[in-house]
Amino acid sequence: MTLRIGYVREHFSSPLLQFAEDDQEQTFSLVECPSGTGQLISRLTNDEIDVAIALTDPLISGIANGSKAYKLVGSYVSTPLNWAVIAGKESQYNNISDLKDTTIGISRIGSGSQTMAYVMALQQDWPSQGMKFRVNNDIRGLITSVNEGTSSAFMWEWFTTKPFLxxxxxxxxGSVPTPWPSWLIAAQPSVSSDSLKAFLSTLSTYVRSFDSPENRSGKNVEFVKAKFGYPENDIVDWQNTVGYPDDCLSISKEVISETLRVLENAGVVTAPEGGFDIGNFIKPDVVKLID
Known part of the structure:
Protein backbone atom coordinates (compact mmCIF):
# COMPACT_ATOMS: atom_id res chain seq x y z
CA MET A 1 0.00 0.00 0.00
CA THR A 2 1.02 3.61 -0.54
CA LEU A 3 1.14 5.27 2.86
CA ARG A 4 -0.29 8.77 3.21
CA ILE A 5 2.18 10.62 5.43
CA GLY A 6 0.95 13.79 7.10
CA TYR A 7 3.62 16.32 7.98
CA VAL A 8 4.27 19.99 8.66
CA ARG A 9 6.49 21.68 6.09
CA GLU A 10 9.17 22.94 8.47
CA HIS A 11 12.94 22.50 8.72
CA PHE A 12 12.41 19.55 11.08
CA SER A 13 10.86 17.65 8.16
CA SER A 14 14.10 17.78 6.11
CA PRO A 15 15.02 14.07 6.52
CA LEU A 16 11.48 13.09 5.49
CA LEU A 17 11.66 15.36 2.44
CA GLN A 18 15.02 13.88 1.45
CA PHE A 19 13.49 10.40 1.73
CA ALA A 20 10.55 11.47 -0.43
CA GLU A 21 12.86 12.81 -3.16
CA ASP A 22 14.59 9.41 -3.35
CA ASP A 23 11.41 7.29 -3.14
CA GLN A 24 11.39 6.13 -6.76
CA GLU A 25 8.84 3.38 -6.09
CA GLN A 26 6.43 5.91 -4.55
CA THR A 27 5.85 3.83 -1.44
CA PHE A 28 4.35 6.87 0.27
CA SER A 29 2.80 10.22 -0.52
CA LEU A 30 3.18 13.42 1.49
CA VAL A 31 0.15 15.31 2.76
CA GLU A 32 1.07 18.79 3.98
CA CYS A 33 -0.71 20.01 7.11
CA PRO A 34 0.24 23.69 7.50
CA SER A 35 -1.90 24.23 10.61
CA GLY A 36 0.26 21.80 12.59
CA THR A 37 -0.43 18.90 14.90
CA GLY A 38 -4.08 19.74 15.53
CA GLN A 39 -4.71 19.40 11.80
CA LEU A 40 -2.62 16.21 11.63
CA ILE A 41 -4.70 14.60 14.39
CA SER A 42 -7.91 15.71 12.70
CA ARG A 43 -6.80 14.13 9.42
CA LEU A 44 -5.85 10.89 11.15
CA THR A 45 -9.28 10.86 12.77
CA ASN A 46 -11.03 11.51 9.44
CA ASP A 47 -8.99 8.85 7.55
CA GLU A 48 -7.33 11.48 5.36
CA ILE A 49 -3.83 10.28 6.28
CA ASP A 50 -2.38 7.00 7.54
CA VAL A 51 0.64 8.36 9.42
CA ALA A 52 1.39 11.64 11.17
CA ILE A 53 4.79 13.05 12.11
CA ALA A 54 3.65 15.37 14.85
CA LEU A 55 4.37 16.97 18.20
CA THR A 56 4.75 14.69 21.19
CA ASP A 57 2.39 16.40 23.63
CA PRO A 58 -0.79 16.66 21.55
CA LEU A 59 -0.35 13.09 20.29
CA ILE A 60 -0.01 11.74 23.83
CA SER A 61 -2.73 13.94 25.30
CA GLY A 62 -5.12 12.90 22.52
CA ILE A 63 -4.76 9.21 23.39
CA ALA A 64 -4.88 9.97 27.12
CA ASN A 65 -8.15 11.84 26.57
CA GLY A 66 -9.73 8.90 24.79
CA SER A 67 -8.87 9.06 21.09
CA LYS A 68 -8.86 5.66 19.36
CA ALA A 69 -7.96 7.16 15.97
CA TYR A 70 -4.23 6.50 16.23
CA LYS A 71 -1.43 4.86 18.18
CA LEU A 72 2.21 5.85 18.55
CA VAL A 73 4.49 3.94 16.17
CA GLY A 74 7.84 5.71 16.36
CA SER A 75 10.14 8.58 17.30
CA TYR A 76 11.25 11.44 15.07
CA VAL A 77 13.10 14.22 17.00
CA SER A 78 14.88 13.41 20.25
CA THR A 79 15.45 16.94 21.56
CA PRO A 80 13.05 19.51 23.06
CA LEU A 81 11.25 22.06 20.91
CA ASN A 82 11.89 25.70 21.75
CA TRP A 83 8.56 27.52 21.64
CA ALA A 84 8.78 31.29 21.23
CA VAL A 85 6.14 33.35 23.03
CA ILE A 86 5.10 35.94 20.46
CA ALA A 87 3.24 39.26 20.80
CA GLY A 88 2.14 41.91 18.32
CA LYS A 89 4.68 44.44 17.11
CA GLU A 90 2.98 47.32 18.97
CA SER A 91 1.11 45.44 21.69
CA GLN A 92 1.21 46.19 25.41
CA TYR A 93 2.65 42.78 26.34
CA ASN A 94 6.38 42.69 27.04
CA ASN A 95 6.88 39.64 29.27
CA ILE A 96 5.25 36.25 29.78
CA SER A 97 4.00 37.47 33.16
CA ASP A 98 1.90 40.10 31.35
CA LEU A 99 -0.21 37.37 29.72
CA LYS A 100 -2.06 36.13 32.80
CA ASP A 101 -5.87 36.12 32.30
CA THR A 102 -5.54 37.17 28.65
CA THR A 103 -6.69 35.36 25.49
CA ILE A 104 -3.93 33.22 23.96
CA GLY A 105 -3.94 32.55 20.23
CA ILE A 106 -3.76 28.91 19.12
CA SER A 107 -3.88 27.19 15.75
CA ARG A 108 -6.49 24.56 16.66
CA ILE A 109 -8.02 22.95 19.73
CA GLY A 110 -5.69 20.17 20.85
CA SER A 111 -2.68 21.60 19.03
CA GLY A 112 0.82 22.00 20.39
CA SER A 113 0.23 25.74 20.61
CA GLN A 114 -2.60 25.07 23.07
CA THR A 115 -0.84 22.31 25.03
CA MET A 116 2.24 24.48 25.51
CA ALA A 117 0.10 27.38 26.68
CA TYR A 118 -1.03 25.12 29.51
CA VAL A 119 2.60 24.21 30.24
CA MET A 120 3.51 27.91 30.28
CA ALA A 121 0.67 28.48 32.76
CA LEU A 122 1.99 25.64 34.93
CA GLN A 123 5.46 27.20 34.96
CA GLN A 124 3.98 30.60 35.83
CA ASP A 125 1.75 29.11 38.55
CA TRP A 126 -1.40 30.31 36.79
CA PRO A 127 -4.59 28.24 37.11
CA SER A 128 -5.15 26.24 33.93
CA GLN A 129 -8.92 26.11 34.46
CA GLY A 130 -10.61 28.92 32.64
CA MET A 131 -7.73 29.75 30.30
CA LYS A 132 -9.04 31.63 27.28
CA PHE A 133 -8.06 30.74 23.72
CA ARG A 134 -8.74 32.06 20.24
CA VAL A 135 -8.41 29.66 17.29
CA ASN A 136 -6.52 31.28 14.39
CA ASN A 137 -5.76 28.23 12.19
CA ASP A 138 -2.20 28.93 11.03
CA ILE A 139 0.86 31.13 11.52
CA ARG A 140 -0.51 33.95 9.36
CA GLY A 141 -3.80 33.98 11.26
CA LEU A 142 -1.94 34.00 14.58
CA ILE A 143 0.23 36.95 13.54
CA THR A 144 -2.81 38.90 12.37
CA SER A 145 -4.58 38.19 15.66
CA VAL A 146 -1.79 39.49 17.93
CA ASN A 147 -1.39 42.60 15.80
CA GLU A 148 -5.13 43.30 15.77
CA GLY A 149 -5.36 42.66 19.51
CA THR A 150 -7.87 39.79 19.35
CA SER A 151 -5.31 37.66 21.20
CA SER A 152 -2.47 38.72 23.48
CA ALA A 153 0.20 36.29 22.28
CA PHE A 154 0.74 32.90 20.70
CA MET A 155 3.38 30.20 20.86
CA TRP A 156 5.18 28.75 17.84
CA GLU A 157 8.52 27.11 17.16
CA TRP A 158 11.35 29.65 17.48
CA PHE A 159 13.12 29.34 14.12
CA THR A 160 9.89 28.90 12.13
CA THR A 161 8.69 32.24 13.46
CA LYS A 162 12.02 34.08 13.39
CA PRO A 163 11.63 35.33 9.77
CA PHE A 164 8.49 37.21 10.89
CA LEU A 165 10.47 38.65 13.81
CA GLY A 174 9.95 34.85 25.97
CA SER A 175 10.38 31.17 25.26
CA VAL A 176 9.20 27.86 26.74
CA PRO A 177 11.15 24.71 25.74
CA THR A 178 9.20 21.46 25.91
CA PRO A 179 9.99 19.21 28.90
CA TRP A 180 10.02 16.22 26.47
CA PRO A 181 11.52 15.15 23.10
CA SER A 182 9.51 17.09 20.61
CA TRP A 183 8.31 14.87 17.74
CA LEU A 184 6.79 11.39 17.60
CA ILE A 185 5.15 9.37 14.83
CA ALA A 186 1.58 8.07 15.00
CA ALA A 187 -0.54 5.92 12.70
CA GLN A 188 -4.07 4.66 12.38
CA PRO A 189 -4.35 1.29 14.18
CA SER A 190 -5.63 -0.41 11.01
CA VAL A 191 -2.57 0.46 8.89
CA SER A 192 -0.42 -2.52 7.88
CA SER A 193 2.33 -3.09 10.44
CA ASP A 194 4.66 -4.40 7.73
CA SER A 195 4.20 -1.21 5.68
CA LEU A 196 4.82 0.94 8.75
CA LYS A 197 7.96 -0.96 9.74
CA ALA A 198 9.35 -0.72 6.20
CA PHE A 199 8.69 3.01 6.06
CA LEU A 200 10.11 3.72 9.52
CA SER A 201 13.17 1.55 8.98
CA THR A 202 14.12 3.48 5.85
CA LEU A 203 13.24 6.81 7.46
CA SER A 204 15.72 5.91 10.21
CA THR A 205 18.55 5.81 7.66
CA TYR A 206 17.68 9.32 6.44
CA VAL A 207 17.37 10.61 10.00
CA ARG A 208 20.79 9.18 10.93
CA SER A 209 22.32 10.64 7.79
CA PHE A 210 20.84 14.08 8.47
CA ASP A 211 22.08 13.91 12.06
CA SER A 212 25.65 13.01 11.08
CA PRO A 213 28.43 15.56 11.79
CA GLU A 214 29.59 15.63 8.17
CA ASN A 215 26.12 16.44 6.81
CA ARG A 216 25.40 18.98 9.54
CA SER A 217 28.36 21.04 8.38
CA GLY A 218 27.52 21.06 4.68
CA LYS A 219 24.72 19.15 2.95
CA ASN A 220 22.06 19.93 5.56
CA VAL A 221 22.69 23.67 5.46
CA GLU A 222 22.31 23.80 1.69
CA PHE A 223 19.19 21.61 1.75
CA VAL A 224 17.38 23.67 4.40
CA LYS A 225 18.43 26.92 2.72
CA ALA A 226 17.06 25.72 -0.64
CA LYS A 227 13.81 24.29 0.76
CA PHE A 228 12.92 26.93 3.34
CA GLY A 229 14.97 30.03 2.52
CA TYR A 230 16.41 30.43 6.01
CA PRO A 231 19.63 32.41 6.50
CA GLU A 232 22.66 30.18 6.96
CA ASN A 233 23.36 31.42 10.49
CA ASP A 234 19.81 30.50 11.58
CA ILE A 235 20.21 27.01 10.10
CA VAL A 236 23.49 26.51 11.96
CA ASP A 237 21.95 27.81 15.19
CA TRP A 238 18.96 25.48 14.80
CA GLN A 239 21.16 22.46 14.14
CA ASN A 240 22.99 23.18 17.39
CA THR A 241 19.68 22.64 19.22
CA VAL A 242 18.26 19.58 17.43
CA GLY A 243 18.94 15.86 17.57
CA TYR A 244 17.34 12.84 15.94
CA PRO A 245 16.98 9.23 17.16
CA ASP A 246 19.17 6.39 15.93
CA ASP A 247 16.07 4.27 15.45
CA CYS A 248 12.65 5.67 14.56
CA LEU A 249 11.12 2.31 15.50
CA SER A 250 11.62 2.80 19.25
CA ILE A 251 10.14 5.06 21.92
CA SER A 252 11.39 5.50 25.46
CA LYS A 253 8.86 4.56 28.13
CA GLU A 254 10.05 7.60 30.06
CA VAL A 255 9.10 9.93 27.20
CA ILE A 256 5.48 8.80 27.45
CA SER A 257 5.31 8.64 31.25
CA GLU A 258 7.06 11.98 31.86
CA THR A 259 4.99 13.76 29.21
CA LEU A 260 1.84 12.42 30.87
CA ARG A 261 3.08 13.55 34.27
CA VAL A 262 3.68 17.13 33.11
CA LEU A 263 0.41 17.25 31.14
CA GLU A 264 -1.50 16.00 34.16
CA ASN A 265 0.10 18.68 36.35
CA ALA A 266 -0.81 21.26 33.71
CA GLY A 267 -4.44 20.15 33.69
CA VAL A 268 -4.38 18.83 30.11
CA VAL A 269 -5.08 15.18 30.98
CA THR A 270 -6.57 13.32 33.95
CA ALA A 271 -5.14 9.94 34.93
CA PRO A 272 -7.62 7.08 35.39
CA GLU A 273 -7.76 5.19 38.66
CA GLY A 274 -4.58 3.13 38.87
CA GLY A 275 -2.73 5.42 36.46
CA PHE A 276 -2.06 5.28 32.74
CA ASP A 277 -1.10 2.03 31.02
CA ILE A 278 1.78 2.99 28.71
CA GLY A 279 1.07 -0.03 26.52
CA ASN A 280 -2.24 1.51 25.46
CA PHE A 281 -0.41 4.37 23.75
CA ILE A 282 1.53 2.32 21.19
CA LYS A 283 1.04 -0.08 18.31
CA PRO A 284 3.09 -2.90 19.86
CA ASP A 285 3.71 -4.94 16.71
CA VAL A 286 5.48 -1.93 15.17
CA VAL A 287 7.29 0.11 17.81
CA LYS A 288 9.60 -1.08 20.60
CA LEU A 289 9.30 0.47 24.05
CA ILE A 290 12.74 0.94 25.60
CA ASP A 291 13.73 1.68 29.21
Whole structure:
Protein backbone atom coordinates (compact mmCIF):
# COMPACT_ATOMS: atom_id res chain seq x y z
CA MET A 1 0.00 0.00 0.00
CA THR A 2 1.02 3.61 -0.54
CA LEU A 3 1.14 5.27 2.86
CA ARG A 4 -0.29 8.77 3.21
CA ILE A 5 2.18 10.62 5.43
CA GLY A 6 0.95 13.79 7.10
CA TYR A 7 3.62 16.32 7.98
CA VAL A 8 4.27 19.99 8.66
CA ARG A 9 6.49 21.68 6.09
CA GLU A 10 9.17 22.94 8.47
CA HIS A 11 12.94 22.50 8.72
CA PHE A 12 12.41 19.55 11.08
CA SER A 13 10.86 17.65 8.16
CA SER A 14 14.10 17.78 6.11
CA PRO A 15 15.02 14.07 6.52
CA LEU A 16 11.48 13.09 5.49
CA LEU A 17 11.66 15.36 2.44
CA GLN A 18 15.02 13.88 1.45
CA PHE A 19 13.49 10.40 1.73
CA ALA A 20 10.55 11.47 -0.43
CA GLU A 21 12.86 12.81 -3.16
CA ASP A 22 14.59 9.41 -3.35
CA ASP A 23 11.41 7.29 -3.14
CA GLN A 24 11.39 6.13 -6.76
CA GLU A 25 8.84 3.38 -6.09
CA GLN A 26 6.43 5.91 -4.55
CA THR A 27 5.85 3.83 -1.44
CA PHE A 28 4.35 6.87 0.27
CA SER A 29 2.80 10.22 -0.52
CA LEU A 30 3.18 13.42 1.49
CA VAL A 31 0.15 15.31 2.76
CA GLU A 32 1.07 18.79 3.98
CA CYS A 33 -0.71 20.01 7.11
CA PRO A 34 0.24 23.69 7.50
CA SER A 35 -1.90 24.23 10.61
CA GLY A 36 0.26 21.80 12.59
CA THR A 37 -0.43 18.90 14.90
CA GLY A 38 -4.08 19.74 15.53
CA GLN A 39 -4.71 19.40 11.80
CA LEU A 40 -2.62 16.21 11.63
CA ILE A 41 -4.70 14.60 14.39
CA SER A 42 -7.91 15.71 12.70
CA ARG A 43 -6.80 14.13 9.42
CA LEU A 44 -5.85 10.89 11.15
CA THR A 45 -9.28 10.86 12.77
CA ASN A 46 -11.03 11.51 9.44
CA ASP A 47 -8.99 8.85 7.55
CA GLU A 48 -7.33 11.48 5.36
CA ILE A 49 -3.83 10.28 6.28
CA ASP A 50 -2.38 7.00 7.54
CA VAL A 51 0.64 8.36 9.42
CA ALA A 52 1.39 11.64 11.17
CA ILE A 53 4.79 13.05 12.11
CA ALA A 54 3.65 15.37 14.85
CA LEU A 55 4.37 16.97 18.20
CA THR A 56 4.75 14.69 21.19
CA ASP A 57 2.39 16.40 23.63
CA PRO A 58 -0.79 16.66 21.55
CA LEU A 59 -0.35 13.09 20.29
CA ILE A 60 -0.01 11.74 23.83
CA SER A 61 -2.73 13.94 25.30
CA GLY A 62 -5.12 12.90 22.52
CA ILE A 63 -4.76 9.21 23.39
CA ALA A 64 -4.88 9.97 27.12
CA ASN A 65 -8.15 11.84 26.57
CA GLY A 66 -9.73 8.90 24.79
CA SER A 67 -8.87 9.06 21.09
CA LYS A 68 -8.86 5.66 19.36
CA ALA A 69 -7.96 7.16 15.97
CA TYR A 70 -4.23 6.50 16.23
CA LYS A 71 -1.43 4.86 18.18
CA LEU A 72 2.21 5.85 18.55
CA VAL A 73 4.49 3.94 16.17
CA GLY A 74 7.84 5.71 16.36
CA SER A 75 10.14 8.58 17.30
CA TYR A 76 11.25 11.44 15.07
CA VAL A 77 13.10 14.22 17.00
CA SER A 78 14.88 13.41 20.25
CA THR A 79 15.45 16.94 21.56
CA PRO A 80 13.05 19.51 23.06
CA LEU A 81 11.25 22.06 20.91
CA ASN A 82 11.89 25.70 21.75
CA TRP A 83 8.56 27.52 21.64
CA ALA A 84 8.78 31.29 21.23
CA VAL A 85 6.14 33.35 23.03
CA ILE A 86 5.10 35.94 20.46
CA ALA A 87 3.24 39.26 20.80
CA GLY A 88 2.14 41.91 18.32
CA LYS A 89 4.68 44.44 17.11
CA GLU A 90 2.98 47.32 18.97
CA SER A 91 1.11 45.44 21.69
CA GLN A 92 1.21 46.19 25.41
CA TYR A 93 2.65 42.78 26.34
CA ASN A 94 6.38 42.69 27.04
CA ASN A 95 6.88 39.64 29.27
CA ILE A 96 5.25 36.25 29.78
CA SER A 97 4.00 37.47 33.16
CA ASP A 98 1.90 40.10 31.35
CA LEU A 99 -0.21 37.37 29.72
CA LYS A 100 -2.06 36.13 32.80
CA ASP A 101 -5.87 36.12 32.30
CA THR A 102 -5.54 37.17 28.65
CA THR A 103 -6.69 35.36 25.49
CA ILE A 104 -3.93 33.22 23.96
CA GLY A 105 -3.94 32.55 20.23
CA ILE A 106 -3.76 28.91 19.12
CA SER A 107 -3.88 27.19 15.75
CA ARG A 108 -6.49 24.56 16.66
CA ILE A 109 -8.02 22.95 19.73
CA GLY A 110 -5.69 20.17 20.85
CA SER A 111 -2.68 21.60 19.03
CA GLY A 112 0.82 22.00 20.39
CA SER A 113 0.23 25.74 20.61
CA GLN A 114 -2.60 25.07 23.07
CA THR A 115 -0.84 22.31 25.03
CA MET A 116 2.24 24.48 25.51
CA ALA A 117 0.10 27.38 26.68
CA TYR A 118 -1.03 25.12 29.51
CA VAL A 119 2.60 24.21 30.24
CA MET A 120 3.51 27.91 30.28
CA ALA A 121 0.67 28.48 32.76
CA LEU A 122 1.99 25.64 34.93
CA GLN A 123 5.46 27.20 34.96
CA GLN A 124 3.98 30.60 35.83
CA ASP A 125 1.75 29.11 38.55
CA TRP A 126 -1.40 30.31 36.79
CA PRO A 127 -4.59 28.24 37.11
CA SER A 128 -5.15 26.24 33.93
CA GLN A 129 -8.92 26.11 34.46
CA GLY A 130 -10.61 28.92 32.64
CA MET A 131 -7.73 29.75 30.30
CA LYS A 132 -9.04 31.63 27.28
CA PHE A 133 -8.06 30.74 23.72
CA ARG A 134 -8.74 32.06 20.24
CA VAL A 135 -8.41 29.66 17.29
CA ASN A 136 -6.52 31.28 14.39
CA ASN A 137 -5.76 28.23 12.19
CA ASP A 138 -2.20 28.93 11.03
CA ILE A 139 0.86 31.13 11.52
CA ARG A 140 -0.51 33.95 9.36
CA GLY A 141 -3.80 33.98 11.26
CA LEU A 142 -1.94 34.00 14.58
CA ILE A 143 0.23 36.95 13.54
CA THR A 144 -2.81 38.90 12.37
CA SER A 145 -4.58 38.19 15.66
CA VAL A 146 -1.79 39.49 17.93
CA ASN A 147 -1.39 42.60 15.80
CA GLU A 148 -5.13 43.30 15.77
CA GLY A 149 -5.36 42.66 19.51
CA THR A 150 -7.87 39.79 19.35
CA SER A 151 -5.31 37.66 21.20
CA SER A 152 -2.47 38.72 23.48
CA ALA A 153 0.20 36.29 22.28
CA PHE A 154 0.74 32.90 20.70
CA MET A 155 3.38 30.20 20.86
CA TRP A 156 5.18 28.75 17.84
CA GLU A 157 8.52 27.11 17.16
CA TRP A 158 11.35 29.65 17.48
CA PHE A 159 13.12 29.34 14.12
CA THR A 160 9.89 28.90 12.13
CA THR A 161 8.69 32.24 13.46
CA LYS A 162 12.02 34.08 13.39
CA PRO A 163 11.63 35.33 9.77
CA PHE A 164 8.49 37.21 10.89
CA LEU A 165 10.47 38.65 13.81
CA UNK A 166 13.27 39.71 11.47
CA UNK A 167 10.69 41.38 9.20
CA UNK A 168 9.34 43.40 12.14
CA UNK A 169 5.89 41.80 12.09
CA UNK A 170 6.00 40.43 15.65
CA UNK A 171 8.03 40.54 18.88
CA UNK A 172 9.39 37.67 20.98
CA UNK A 173 8.67 38.18 24.67
CA GLY A 174 9.95 34.85 25.97
CA SER A 175 10.38 31.17 25.26
CA VAL A 176 9.20 27.86 26.74
CA PRO A 177 11.15 24.71 25.74
CA THR A 178 9.20 21.46 25.91
CA PRO A 179 9.99 19.21 28.90
CA TRP A 180 10.02 16.22 26.47
CA PRO A 181 11.52 15.15 23.10
CA SER A 182 9.51 17.09 20.61
CA TRP A 183 8.31 14.87 17.74
CA LEU A 184 6.79 11.39 17.60
CA ILE A 185 5.15 9.37 14.83
CA ALA A 186 1.58 8.07 15.00
CA ALA A 187 -0.54 5.92 12.70
CA GLN A 188 -4.07 4.66 12.38
CA PRO A 189 -4.35 1.29 14.18
CA SER A 190 -5.63 -0.41 11.01
CA VAL A 191 -2.57 0.46 8.89
CA SER A 192 -0.42 -2.52 7.88
CA SER A 193 2.33 -3.09 10.44
CA ASP A 194 4.66 -4.40 7.73
CA SER A 195 4.20 -1.21 5.68
CA LEU A 196 4.82 0.94 8.75
CA LYS A 197 7.96 -0.96 9.74
CA ALA A 198 9.35 -0.72 6.20
CA PHE A 199 8.69 3.01 6.06
CA LEU A 200 10.11 3.72 9.52
CA SER A 201 13.17 1.55 8.98
CA THR A 202 14.12 3.48 5.85
CA LEU A 203 13.24 6.81 7.46
CA SER A 204 15.72 5.91 10.21
CA THR A 205 18.55 5.81 7.66
CA TYR A 206 17.68 9.32 6.44
CA VAL A 207 17.37 10.61 10.00
CA ARG A 208 20.79 9.18 10.93
CA SER A 209 22.32 10.64 7.79
CA PHE A 210 20.84 14.08 8.47
CA ASP A 211 22.08 13.91 12.06
CA SER A 212 25.65 13.01 11.08
CA PRO A 213 28.43 15.56 11.79
CA GLU A 214 29.59 15.63 8.17
CA ASN A 215 26.12 16.44 6.81
CA ARG A 216 25.40 18.98 9.54
CA SER A 217 28.36 21.04 8.38
CA GLY A 218 27.52 21.06 4.68
CA LYS A 219 24.72 19.15 2.95
CA ASN A 220 22.06 19.93 5.56
CA VAL A 221 22.69 23.67 5.46
CA GLU A 222 22.31 23.80 1.69
CA PHE A 223 19.19 21.61 1.75
CA VAL A 224 17.38 23.67 4.40
CA LYS A 225 18.43 26.92 2.72
CA ALA A 226 17.06 25.72 -0.64
CA LYS A 227 13.81 24.29 0.76
CA PHE A 228 12.92 26.93 3.34
CA GLY A 229 14.97 30.03 2.52
CA TYR A 230 16.41 30.43 6.01
CA PRO A 231 19.63 32.41 6.50
CA GLU A 232 22.66 30.18 6.96
CA ASN A 233 23.36 31.42 10.49
CA ASP A 234 19.81 30.50 11.58
CA ILE A 235 20.21 27.01 10.10
CA VAL A 236 23.49 26.51 11.96
CA ASP A 237 21.95 27.81 15.19
CA TRP A 238 18.96 25.48 14.80
CA GLN A 239 21.16 22.46 14.14
CA ASN A 240 22.99 23.18 17.39
CA THR A 241 19.68 22.64 19.22
CA VAL A 242 18.26 19.58 17.43
CA GLY A 243 18.94 15.86 17.57
CA TYR A 244 17.34 12.84 15.94
CA PRO A 245 16.98 9.23 17.16
CA ASP A 246 19.17 6.39 15.93
CA ASP A 247 16.07 4.27 15.45
CA CYS A 248 12.65 5.67 14.56
CA LEU A 249 11.12 2.31 15.50
CA SER A 250 11.62 2.80 19.25
CA ILE A 251 10.14 5.06 21.92
CA SER A 252 11.39 5.50 25.46
CA LYS A 253 8.86 4.56 28.13
CA GLU A 254 10.05 7.60 30.06
CA VAL A 255 9.10 9.93 27.20
CA ILE A 256 5.48 8.80 27.45
CA SER A 257 5.31 8.64 31.25
CA GLU A 258 7.06 11.98 31.86
CA THR A 259 4.99 13.76 29.21
CA LEU A 260 1.84 12.42 30.87
CA ARG A 261 3.08 13.55 34.27
CA VAL A 262 3.68 17.13 33.11
CA LEU A 263 0.41 17.25 31.14
CA GLU A 264 -1.50 16.00 34.16
CA ASN A 265 0.10 18.68 36.35
CA ALA A 266 -0.81 21.26 33.71
CA GLY A 267 -4.44 20.15 33.69
CA VAL A 268 -4.38 18.83 30.11
CA VAL A 269 -5.08 15.18 30.98
CA THR A 270 -6.57 13.32 33.95
CA ALA A 271 -5.14 9.94 34.93
CA PRO A 272 -7.62 7.08 35.39
CA GLU A 273 -7.76 5.19 38.66
CA GLY A 274 -4.58 3.13 38.87
CA GLY A 275 -2.73 5.42 36.46
CA PHE A 276 -2.06 5.28 32.74
CA ASP A 277 -1.10 2.03 31.02
CA ILE A 278 1.78 2.99 28.71
CA GLY A 279 1.07 -0.03 26.52
CA ASN A 280 -2.24 1.51 25.46
CA PHE A 281 -0.41 4.37 23.75
CA ILE A 282 1.53 2.32 21.19
CA LYS A 283 1.04 -0.08 18.31
CA PRO A 284 3.09 -2.90 19.86
CA ASP A 285 3.71 -4.94 16.71
CA VAL A 286 5.48 -1.93 15.17
CA VAL A 287 7.29 0.11 17.81
CA LYS A 288 9.60 -1.08 20.60
CA LEU A 289 9.30 0.47 24.05
CA ILE A 290 12.74 0.94 25.60
CA ASP A 291 13.73 1.68 29.21
Missing amino acids: DAGEVRFI
